[in-house]
Amino acid sequence: MAKDYKFSISVYIDNEELLPATIASITADKEFFRNSIQIVLIDSLVTKESTELCLKYTDDYPENIYFVDCQGENMAECFSDARVICTGAYVSFIRAGDEYSYEALKKLSEEPAFTKAPAICIAAETSKRRNGSVPYNFGAKDGTIKLKTNPDKVSLILGAYFFRNDTIVNVRFKKSLSSDFTMAFILDYFYHIGSYVYTSKFKFISPYPAENDIKNLKEQYNKSYFTDSIIRFAIPMLETKGNSAVIMNMVMYLIYIKLACGLGERYMFTMGPNGVNDFFNLISDAMQNIDDAVILNRNIARRALFPSTLTFKMLRLKYHNKALKPDIDFFPIGNSSQFEFRDASLRPRKMKTSGGFIATLGGALISSSEHIDVKIMSLKAEGSNLYISGCVTDISFLDRIEYKLFAISNRERIQFKDYHFYSLKTLFEIPFDKDHGFTITIPLKNIKEMTVLSFYISIDKINYKLRFSFGSTAAHLTEKFPHSYCVSGGRLITFDLEKRSITIRRATSFMQSHHERLFLSDVKKAVSVQKYLKIKRLRKRYHSTIDKYAERRIWLMCDSKNANSEDAHDIYNYINSLHDKRGIEVFYSHREINPDDSFIMTAFQSNNLASGTMTQKIIAMNADVIISNGHNVYKNLGFEDGEEIYYRDLLMADIVSFGDGISMLRSAQSENKMYDDTALRFCGSEQEYERLIHPIYGYDQKHLFAFGYPHMDTLMSVPSKQILVCPAMRRGFAKYAHIGYQNFTTEPLYSVFNSFIADRKLLSALHENNCNLVLILPEELAKQEYLWNKSEYVSVSSFENLGYKETIEKSAMLITDYSNIAFDFAYMRRPIIYYQNPSVSLQNNISTFSYRESGFGDVVTDADELVERVISTINSNFEVSAEYLKRRKEFFAFDDRNNCKRIANAIYDFEYNNKVPTADVKGGFGEVKPKPEPQPIAKQASNQEKAEKTIKPVEKKPQSQQPKKAIKPKEEYEEVEHQGIIYSDVPKKQEIGYSKEQKISQKYRPRPTEPPHQSEQYTERRVQPQQTQQIRYAEAPKRQRPVEPPYQPKQHTTERQVQLQQTQQIRYAEAPKRQRPAEPPRQPKQHTTERQVQPQRQQTQQIRYAEAPKKQPRPVQPQRSSGARYAEPSQQRNPQKSSEARRVAQSRTTAQRKAPTSQESVKQTTAQPKHADKKSKKSFRIF
Structure with missing residues (x-):
């Protein structure tokens, strides 16, 4: 059972x-x-x-x-x-x-x-x-x-x-x-x-x-996840059960998840351009059975990690109408009213509003003034101004001509200036939306005691206050903690989200300590106890080290983990090798400190910091400059994801950035200035400069310079017979970490390059010329070496194993499709072949560089032709043609191997001299004083000219008056061998003080026996001067102290002082001597009890009360009317009488002060109120 x-x-x-x-x-x-x-x-x-x-x-x-x-x-x-x-x-x-x-x-x-x-x-x-x-x-x-x-x-x-x-x-x-x-x-x-x-x-x-864990979702790397899912699941479900709100909401939720996989840099190129168009068409077909209110449901968009600001764009995709505009209803501020709309359940709902506007379409809510957000990306005081930059989100449903953005500061209106930076939201590499970038400037002189700043939008001449948030580390504030604050340019900056205002005031030590306590209390509520103590300890240590690092000029360098070149490390080594660092202290943050690593042994270990340690973070907070290659600088420094929000107000260093080598790809999303608020960006060529100066990157001429890359200064030009094959990295390769590396064999790139390295004709040429070939795989595929055809002369590895710099220095030739490594090979004057097979698709964003017109080598599309070009290059001893050398000279900005010096001088001038950097390498770091130019040798006169000249007699000076000439010893030279080279012009070392014979005798002289220990004699240099000095001290007479004269009173010279002195002496003479009164005989103390003492006190008190005069009643004064401001004319004082009465009163008080009687003194004492003096002081303090 x-x-x-x-x-x-x-x-x-x-x-x-x-x-x-x-x-x-x-x-x-x-x-x-x-x-x-x-x-x-x-x-x-x-x-x-x-x-x-x-x-x-x-x-x-x-x-x-x-x-x-x-x-x-x-x-x-x-x-x-x-x-x-x-x-x-x-x-x-x-x-x-x-x-x-x-x-x-x-x-x-x-x-x-x-x-x-x-x-x-x-x-x-x-x-x-x-x-x-x-x-x-x-x-x-x-x-x-x-x-x-x-x-x-x-x-x-x-x-x-x-x-x-x-x-x-x-x-x-x-x-x-x-x-x-x-x-x-x-x-x-x-x-x-x-x-x-x-x-x-x-x-x-x-x-x-x-289903919404996009980071770990493996299915997104297959094309069927996007297209087949819509065809087989979404559309049939909507066609059969589309009348249910549950079905519409959840199918739209799944569509938003698939769209979220293609946002920005998440997309791994699973679908080509044609596949993306087909996918959008399928989505449009599916949304025909979904209600507009469901498409505009922001809750399911947020749950799918899809930007809720793009929901209206999806409505335009549904109707294939880019010009689709919403209906906007305006509500006056302060008047509460109700607005009816349809929600995701397709039922009518009512919403109360007290002002603002609401945008709808067919009764479905699109957006409102409450949804528009001012996202502040950068907030910094520079020079005499305070700059605030950012973007306004969720405003794309309005046309630019329909609204105006501005700020109000102390009743002064500040207009937004358009700031062009990368604010696009892309779906599968297609731009879908763009925010409104802005910047505002506030002069610091206008900020006196306190300035309140708010942001507004004006539509139809009606102003609405907007909410704001902080979107990056460069904003130095975070809305996650209400009491977040920062200090910039001597100004304390706070905010109030409820009032939607930013407050700027002068920073004082009291205000900073007060806001620090409030901020830590917010952090304590939000995190665990252990994490709170860690944050508090680090912030406390920073505040305790401010004075220590205040006057020090600190530069911190770090390299990105995924970068091939190490530009920051090269600058670090360059500055450390200089004798004159101009007061700069350089530190390098290394992600892995290993004593056996040659990377560290070549550097200065004292200033090498382990990434992510407390010491390294303290240096980052106190640094003037942080130099890094790539964006996301603080992540390179070891700050974990989300950790920097606890220290945003302390991270105030200027960011100096390089790219990972020269790049001609369109990468405005990753190289944008706004990510780290980059102060200086350096590039290696004029073409790269033209690419980055485009407004979409956010740079201007004051922040972008083509001064070269530091790692190019250290590239050597002594290669071995090694050929490097390096296909470019595709972002789509990342999917094989999730779906299995064995599936990589289906990629066209694998079949093209694997067949090339296995070509028999190529292998025989490598054998005959004793060459080897190295295939470099991307990091994602480095562990799958067994998939490739390796042989005696062909090896497969990665830069992570071999090292980037060491590998390219050994290689005499490069074969690639469009990798950035080609620019380093061109700089070293080495041959390059671009192998761009038609079956291997290039990345979608490669279009800014023409490899046929501007490249540094031949462009080959056929495998057989590639083998022939490689063999001909080997037979020519890896020679580069004159045409490509000419292109190289025109491409690179500098070829003098002074990039490190040029960049270091630029950073110093920008940071401390407030100058626009220049490419001049004279002066600055490590400059040696110029030698004086040799004077031209005068022409020798002939004998006849000498005879014609009259020779004037020269007076001979005595030998004692003539200056002695320094006799320069004759230099001897010797031959020295160094690294296989014999140098014959090396000056021989001179040994001063001994001749050759003396030198030999000193060498073989036996060691003298030590004398017995004597008392220590404090001698300067020789004994003879000390003995002479002792004789002088003995002969010298003893110094006698002069006899001091008796004290004489100071003689007053002025007439007034003499009169005062005489009067004082007369008074002293006439005054009788004070005699001490005779003391009565001492009586023994009578010990009485408290009961005996109390009657005596009462009796004494009664006698005092009896002797005291009776207090006279105060005369009654006529009462004034409460409404009368001035007295009647009869009650006003006579000015003459009042002055006479005042003089009489003063004379009386003077006489009383001179000779008061005992009775009057008693009256004065009794009339004075108790603690009158204390009461008067207290009332003054209160007043």
Whole structure:
């Protein structure tokens, strides 16, 4: 008799190594497992190991675990077969490796909703790794989810659901769908069932990525993921069940996920240009069955990691109308009103608004003034101005002529200046949207006490205040912490998101310490205790080292991990090798400090810093300049993803950047100035300069210079007989790390280059000329050397293993399609062949350089022709033709191997002299003082001319007065051999002080015996001067101190001072001597009790009260009317009488002050109030 199981769990096995973890999580509670759980093991592998493992579990639990052999079937077919066996109340479908949290099934069975809900969904975590897993969030809250009102609140993780067995009888797994069958099953289920219960108390943990985990999603690297999924799943689902809001929302969500895979640099060139056009057409066909309100649903766009600002662009794609414009409704500010629109559930909703505008189309909400965001990318005080740059997002539904952007600072209007930088949003390399770039300038002299800045948009002469955010490290602020602050140009900058304002004021130490405490309190609330202590310790250490580094000029260098050249390291070595560094301290941040690495041993180890350490981060915060090749500088310095937001206000260094060698590719997205707010960008040629000076890159003539690359100064020109084959890196190669490297053999690039290195004619030529060939693979394919045809003269490796600089220096020739390495070979005057086979597609963004017209070698498209060119180049001893040498000379900006010096001088002038850098290499770093130019030799006069001249007699000076001439010893030369070269003009070293005989005698003289120890004599140089000095001291008479005269009083010379002195002496003479009164005889102290003392005190107090005069009553003054401001004329004082009364009062007080009587003194003492002096001081302080 079959048991009444509460749960039936079907486990699909495609990896038997992951199965034990799944079984362990289900059988955590043995008793509950034996009584309530059924497991169906579905083996699709059917190997010896998997079969033995499944049979072992069935033997251990024969009543609970069942085994099904499904060899050759896909996952949809396996789940369909297993569903028939499942007899439990609730059924779940999972894969080997999936787990449940501890006792989740037992506790779930005790929930009140159990056995009542049609389906139960628990919280899910996906992509489980060693470092944790990714929480799956789809916006649902605990409780019953009614899909009629929340059609987008559906989880697409199949293993997180427990379906009631009687509700899935009519729902099938579609075997025709290979990857989307789980989503099709869930959507088909909820098409018939309108609700489910969600609980976040229990967790489902899976090692496989979720549908929106684009970083780990393997399916995106196959073309079928984009096109076949739309054809086989999306369009049929919408055609049959398109009347359901759930189906429309979730299919649109899946379309947004596929579009998100093609955003910007995420796209790995899975589809060509024709494939992208077909994909967009399929999306347009699918959206014909989706309502406009669903397409504009920003919630599902954000969940798919797709920019919500592009939802209106998708509406234009649906109707194939680029000129489609929304209807804009304006609401006056301050008046609350209601606006009706249709939401994602296709039902009318009302929204309250108190101002602003709302853009709609057919009743569907497109955007509003609340959605427009001012994203600040750079905020910096430079010179006498404060510059704020950024872009305004979610404004593409408006035309430029329809609105105006401006800022208001202290009631002063500041217009936005258009700032052209790369703000495009591309989908599959096609520009889809562009933000409005801007910059504003605020003079620092206008910022006195406090300046409040706000951003506005004006439409139809109505101004609306906009919200703002901070989009990069160069903004130095972050909206994640309300009390984030920064100091730039002596100004403290804070913000208030509620008031939508930025406050700028003068920075004081008190204000900085106050905001530091507030910022740390925000951080403490947002992170764990351990992370908070780490952040606090680093910030505290920085503030304690400000004085230490305040006067030091620090330059920090770092190279990108993925870069081939090491330009920052070359500049570091150059400055360190100079005698005069002009006060510059240079540091180098290396990602791996290894004592055995020659990279470090050649440098100065004292200033080498390990990347990511606290010391290195402190140096980065105190540096004036950070030099790096490539963008994302702080990531190169070891800051983890998201870590820099805690230190944005401290990272104020100017960024100096290089590219990874000369590049002619269109890469405005990765080389844009706005990423790091690059202060100086250096390039290697005029053509590269023309490419980067385009407005889309964001540079101007003050920040971009063609001064060469530092690594070119150190390139040698002594190659060996080595041929380097290096195809260019394609971003599409990254997909093979996910789908398997063995699939790379299907690439046309593999077949083209693999057949070339295996050509017999080429191999015989290599053998005859004793040459070798090295094929360099990209980093993604470096571990798959076994796929290539290697031989005695052909090797396969990568720059990571061989080293970039060492490899190109040894190579005498380069074969490539369009790699940037060709520019380094051209600089070294070595032959190049461009092998551009038609079957190998080039990258879409290569169009700025003509290899036939401007290249440095022949362009070959045929394999046989390539072999012939290589053999002819070997026979010519790798000679370069004059035409390509001429192109080389015209291409490179400089060829004097002074790039390091030129760049170092430019950085110094820009940073400390406030000069525009120039290409002059005179002066600056390491410049030797110029030698004086030799004077021209005068023409010798003839004998006749000498005779004609009159010779004047010269007076001879005494020999003592004549200056002595320094006798220069005659130089002797000797031959010296150095590195195989004999130099015969090396001056011989002179040994001064000894002749040859003395030198020999000194060499063989025996060592004298040491004299007995004497008391230490403090001698300067010789003994004789000391003895003479002692004799002089003995003969000298002793110095006697002069006798001081008796003290005389100071004589006053002025007449006034004499009169005062005489008067004072008379007074002193007439004054009687003060006599000390006789003291009464001492009486012994009477010890009385407190009871005896108290009557005496009362008696004394009564006598004092009796002697005191009675207080006279105060005369009553007439009351003034409360409304009268001035007194009546009769009550006004007479000025003459008041002055006379004042003089009489003053005379009386003077007389009383001179001779007060005892009675009057008592009256004055009693009339004075108690603590009158303290009260007056206190009231003054209050006043």
